[in-house]
Amino acid sequence: MNKGKYKVSYIDAGGCNGCYIEIVAALYSKYNPEEINVEMVDSAGQADILIITGPVNTRNKEDVLNDIKQAKEPKKIMVVGGGCGISEGIFKGSYNTRGPIDKLEKVDLYLPECPVKPQAVIEGLKTLVEELDEERNRK
Numbered sequence: 620m621n622k623g624k625y626k627v628s629y630i631d632a633g634g635c636n637g638c639y640i641e642i643v644a645a646l647y648s649k650y651n652p653e654e655i656n657v658e659m660v661d662s663a664g665q666a667d668i669l670i671i672t673g674p675v676n677t678r679n680k681e682d683v684l685n686d687i688k689q690a691k692e693p694k695k696i697m698v699v700g701g702g703c704g705i706s707e708g709i710f711k712g713s714y715n716t717r718g719p720i721d722k723l724e725k726v727d728l729y730l731p732e733c734p735v736k737p738q739a740v741i742e743g744l745k746t747l748v749e750e751l752d753e754e755r756n757r758k
């Protein structure tokens with residue numbers, strides 16, 4: 620059973636914004652995230668679930684890690700994007716790349732499309748909400 624509404628925050632770790640557009644479409648539109656008990660918030664500090672895109676780079680690495688640290692516990696991390704967040708894509712091997720994110724933090728779910736589809740974002744969030752429900756109901 621759900622124990623309250625889960626908050627979702629987005630972290631841009633240097634993606635191209637292609638996935639971000641689809642994430643916004645999933646969380647603010649006809650896909651009705653309310654039905655799966657999630658809502659978007661601006662601050663990672665309010666979040667139970669973090670959606671991250673991008674390969675992580677020198678400039679944003681500390682900010683990304685600080686945002687992750689601020690999220691509520693237990694938190695879930697979903698990395699979106701086979702073209703950069705998961706594989707580093709065209710950024711792989713760059714002098715400036717510091718990821719991928721799972722080199723720096725534990726990731727709970729990967730969505731590998733480039734760009735992701737809004738339906739996949741909703742399905743991914745459903746999975747993480749179920750996991751959070753289970754973990755919180757155990758307490």
Ligand code: SF4
Pocket residue numbers: 634635636637638639672673699700701702703704708732733734735
């Ligand atoms: S996975 Fe592809 S579409 Fe998504 S942010 Fe990375 S490069 Fe852009």
